[in-house]
Amino acid sequence: MANAEYIGVKDIIGPFVLVENVSGVGYGELVDIRDNKGRIRHGQVKSLSEKATLVQVFTGTGDLIPNTTKLRFLGKPLEIRLSKNMLGRTFNGLGEPRDGCGETYGGKRVNINGLPLNPMARQYPKDFINTGISAIDTLTTLIRGQKLPIFSGNGLPHNQLAVQIATQAKIMGSDDFAVVFAGIGIKHDDAAYFTQELSNRGHSNNIVTFLNLADDPVIERIATPRMALSTAEYLAYELGLHVLVIITDMTSYCEALREIGVAAGEVPSRKGYPAYLYSDLASLYERAGVVRGVSGSVTQIPILTMPNDDITHPIPDLTGFITEGQIVLSRDLDSRNIYPPIDILTSLSRLMKDGIGKGYTREDHPSVSSQLFASYSRVQEVRSLAGVVGEDELSKNDRMLLEFGKLFEEKFLKQGKEEEREIGYSLDMAWEILSNLPRSELTRVSLTDIHEHIRKYTD
């Protein structure tokens, strides 16, 4: 019996209420909860048994009085109304307008959980996105339809980097591009930075924003990314737009999930996070990609702050196991004033293998990038040796590596916050820096490449 109203709840436990003698209610169904002043908040059915129904209340259970609380089961899951009119608008974490411009009309309603894409419907993403950032384009190439998170730490310039990617990736300003921005538990200032920068540098008409700010109800954070991704899928697969989804901060999302799990009395897994954290994150991150026969695409750049800068913490760890690589920011590089402070060795783009090289970027791209990784990792070894024996005691070879490392960081990695570099320019610079190395170090580039690209060997 959908839509019947029930008066009174048995228990209130954290963000949950327990209701008895309910019938005909479906798992995951949406609930309207009315307090004694007649105000409505939303909730969702979390478990069902003959004795009682457990309802998770978005916006929390504060002020609810067991005897007078009324529940109406709506017979449908949590939905969002999707339409073209969403472009340029700002919503709260539950998909309600927060810009004072009223409801969006028309369109269709969909379940925010989405459905798993049939892997046969997918098309393997291969289109290179030129972000104009040397470190990304050359070494952790972003591909249209990829899910490539930024692993950052508090105080590192992840917001600037995300904005630079979004604006320089020519996602803005063109008709078939859109940005969906989801702020989860973020500070007012961060939210303002994103919205302002994105609208200043492009057309504000191409952005849809979902904001759950730090002081908004924690439980709404579970819904926020799903609202954003449902919108992105609609824009991409039905309107044919190339959509870039920026979600920040995934750490707040996971913490909300933990808080709710603990309140529900679930058996926790690593560091108190629920055992289903992997599956839950996957249900978000997998909502990126390219679908065969459809012109749009969904590219995701989730941002997360690593607790204590620890990459083995469950949040970055499980994320890295699901996403198609990661861009890791380094506090050390940042403190040396290198922007973007990308730690290339721990960063990875899993999709670059098919999106670079002949016919995509440039023929020498795969091998030159591999060589940069190999040599820069040698630089780290030599630096730690130099820390022990002193730079003067290093061999000639090792000193050349140090010099290479310096050039790599100062010239190649470092660039302006609005500087755009073409991929060809970045690759040429890579060769130029590599030519400082002894030839025996060049094991990743082929003999042919060496003769073609390193001036002192070309003759």
Place this chain on the structure above:
Amino acid sequence: MEAKTNIAPNNKEGTVTFVNGPVIKASNMRNFAMREVVKVGPKKLMGEIISMDGDNATIQVYEDTDGLSIYETVTGSGESLSIEVGPGLIGSFFDGIGRPLNALLESEGMYISPGTSVNMLNHDKVWDVTPVAKPGDLITGGMVIATVQETPLLIHKIMAPPDTEGELTWVISKGQHKGGEMVAKVKDAFGREVSIPMIQRWPVRTPRLYRERLLPNEPFVTGQRVIDGLFPIAKGGTACIPGGFGTGKTVTQHQLAKWGDAQVVIYIGCGERGNEMTDVLEQFPVLEDPRSGRPLMERTILIANTSNMPVAAREASIYTGITIAEYFRDMGYDVAIMADSTSRWAEALRELSGRLEEIPAEEGFPAYLPSRLAEFYERAGRVVTFGGENGSITVIGAVSPPGGDFTEPVTRHTKRFIRCFWGLDKNLANARHYPAISWIDSYSEYAEEVNGWFCSNIDPRWGEVRDEVRQILAEDNKVQQVIKLVGEDVLPDDQRLVAFTAFLIKNGYLQQNSFGSDSYSPPSKGFEILEVIMEFYKKALGLVRKGIPISLIKEDESVDSITHLRELSPDDKDGFALARKRINVHLDRVAAERTRKLGGE
């Protein structure tokens, strides 16, 4: 779908009393069987009974339970979780519970919605059938009744089910027949006639039987130098690839699925990315099997429960895969199965166990984790089938330890049940030394067993060279510890030569890019490279002992080029010979100059 097992008939109904995600409970279940497959609610979601308590049953549901209500109906199927086996498996792509994803795509569109039921195999597809048995033959389980040319490479043998025994009274005619047809009738000792269908069913949790187990003796050649050369796996062997995220588990599994020396390959994407399955789907039809020259898809079967698909079906996907593997093994084929990742399967067990409120053992995993792992890996092996042929199943499981820590329960227990360990090293992966298989942590218990094959098929010195190389790498490991503390320059030259030779092995031999012409490297090519390196080492060692400084030995283009030998094509004999010659000329010249100088002093 007709029932096969002897579970009580179908007209029984239970009632849902509890729903919590993929785990539900139902009452009035007394007439259902433990492990019976059931249909739940109006959408007829597929589930499996996992525990029985009086009138009540706990059911794990393989599909999303959103919208399910209490007091809805549960009906039985009369059988335990089963799949179809028969012509049409090869080249197909199934979900964790055996639903064909191409059929779902046609009927449902781009998304997979709950409650869709489709036959696993197409019963209307017509096959070219050739009978093998004839009326009057005595038929027992495992005997081949008829054959179907399923692909240009593979003859699909239709076998009598294991419990068959009796006289064949009728057999299918030679020619075109639909997959749904019967192939024979057999009359047993009591005069009962049983029909044998072309497409049969098998319960996935029950291993298929064989006559006898054999010891592995032939390598499963992978075309990956570090594996074939240092840590080989045998046909019928078991291996695991543990590694943190991004260290190369999936790429290695894909490499083995592409280039591994098997007649049938089953690839299970278990709780991993959708795009990785798409990658295989797009590549395998166009890539050629290096041995047969045919498209790889003609020997491949894909199974996917991607990370965003329901978690209970993840648990099932492993069994679906290994059952298909056993079915082809029973025809006398060498089958290889890759499971990426077994950790996701273990985590599915943990998630379900948690919802069942079972008492957890280590890190939340149920106490039966090790026995489930053992059961899975034990389904590998080289056997004599009931049809009297030799077949094998090679199992390679990826393991995804949290934080890359190999002491966690899944890695630790898996190590107990496998014999080949390819440990991936984060630092190697960071330096893009691929495959990032650590030459220090990895091991293979098959190396001895397959050495004979390599000696007679590749080179009689195979084992000897392997030992020498391992010796250098082991010594280098010690030398590197010292280098980290004092630098290289202060070491004696013979140690520096060890370090340098190890450098050549690492960069010239072990390193192998999967995405280029070096992707498949036949054992003979790897052997050539190693011989060049070891020849250089021995000669250089002689010079070092004579007091010639290592810098003179190292610094020459001919020596630099050792790390580029892998750029040569495998059959470029001249290329290898030329490289050898140039190295020798260089070393001879260094030696001669030394003698001249000494003589002149």
